[in-house]
Amino acid sequence: MFNDHSSGRLQPLVSGTGPLAEPPQDSTRLYPAKRSRAPFRWYEQMLELLSPERVPCFICLQRFAARSQQHGIPEGLPSSWANGICRSCSGTMPWIRKIKCFVCGRPEVCGDCCRRTGASFIRSRSAVSYTPEMRGLLARYKYRGEERLLPWLAVMLLPAFTALSDELSLGDGLHSVRRGSVPVFDLITSVPVSAERLQERGFNQAERLAASLSVRVGLVSRPLLIRNGERGKMSGKSRRDRLRSAADLFSPAPEASGILSIIASRSEANRRPLRLLLIDDIYTTGGTLDSCARALQLASPVPVDIFGLTWARA
Numbered sequence: 191m192f193n194d195h196s197s198g199r200l201q202p203l204v205s206g207t208g209p210l211a212e213p214p215q216d217s218t219r220l221y222p223a224k225r226s227r228a229p230f231r232w233y234e235q236m237l238e239l240l241s242p243e244r245v246p247c248f249i250c251l252q253r254f255a256a257r258s259q260q261h262g263i264p265e266g267l268p269s270s271w272a273n274g275i276c277r278s279c280s281g282t283m284p285w286i287r288k289i290k291c292f293v294c295g296r297p298e299v300c301g302d303c304c305r306r307t308g309a310s311f312i313r314s315r316s317a318v319s320y321t322p323e324m325r326g327l328l329a330r331y332k333y334r335g336e337e338r339l340l341p342w343l344a345v346m347l348l349p350a351f352t353a354l355s356d357e358l359s360l361g362d363g364l365h366s367v368r369r370g371s372v373p374v375f376d377l378i379t380s381v382p383v384s385a386e387r388l389q390e391r392g393f394n395q396a397e398r399l400a401a402s403l404s405v406r407v408g409l410v411s412r413p414l415l416i417r418n419g420e421r422g423k424m425s426g427k428s429r430r431d432r433l434r435s436a437a438d439l440f441s442p443a444p445e446a447s448g449i450l451s452i453i454a455s456r457s458e459a460n461r462r463p464l465r466l467l468l469i470d471d472i473y474t475t476g477g478t479l480d481s482c483a484r485a486l487q488l489a490s491p492v493p494v495d496i497f498g499l500t501w502a503r504a
């Protein structure tokens with residue numbers, strides 16, 4: 191059930207994942223514009239030479255002249271991402287660049303992490319703040335079936351992934367090694383959705399983000415948890431109630447222990463605990479991440495350190 195990683199590309203083995211629409215790794219564009227197969231007339235060729243190609247922005251859908259625009263793009267994002275977003279949308283992306291809370295990666299002063307005692311994850315980082323615009327973008331993917339957005343959204347995890355990897359490399363004293371040459375994490379996994387939600391939506395957005403990210407960073411991604419139903423509506427509930435209802439919501443998948451044993455036996459991580467990166471789409475209170483991390487800690491036959499990475503931070 192385990193793919194060897196030597197090919198560099200992994201096929202998701204889990205039902206419900208479905209084929210991932212990954213763009214070619216070496217392409218310079220994530221979303222190539224359609225070209226007519228009919229032979230161009232001379233003036234059409236001239237026009238193409240003179241004016242830059244116009245492509246639709248994946249956020250506002252307006253066509254814009256594709257050009258390399260690296261200004262203001264966080265480190266770690268491929269240029270192909272920047273070439274698919276118009277200048278206006280690019281300029282208003284709420285990237286989390288400076289964090290104030292070292293635990294949850296919040297860009298503002300954080301009271302939550304001081305109050306939480308004995309969190310099961312070590313730290314978590316997020317790509318963007320969950321603004322109304324980002325909520326709308328995620329909803330297009332999650333609820334309105336715009337599955338072509340997946341590569342764009344998954345790539346957005348890269349700057350936070352790179353920053354977190356760098357933090358841990360520094361802690362390990364690995365920073366003198368060529369950057370990116372030592373895998374900081376042993377395995378990527380994701381927050382599960384319930385069977386009813388999976389049937390309703392057809393996919394688990396967190397699992398797909400994890401699978402897409404894992405291909406890009408050359409790591410293995412495996413679901414390790416099961417979600418025992420859904421929480422009730424969270425809006426209107428107090429933080430304390432949210433945290434309580436998140437507890438006991440997750441249990442380990444039957445194969446989780448075996449997968450972790452295999453990874454531990456063949457990785458060079460014998461000298462330190464296994465490092466798992468847990469992916470979710472949104473971090474709100476940290477209750478979901480904490481519950482998942484606790485279930486993973488209980489399931490693991492070897493010591494594990496769990497880190498979180500989410501697409502947005504509410």
Ligand SMILES: [Zn+2]
Pocket residue numbers: 247248249250251252275276277278279280
């Ligand atoms: Zn735009």
Ligand SMILES: [Zn+2]
Pocket residue numbers: 291292293294295296300301302303304
């Ligand atoms: Zn915090």
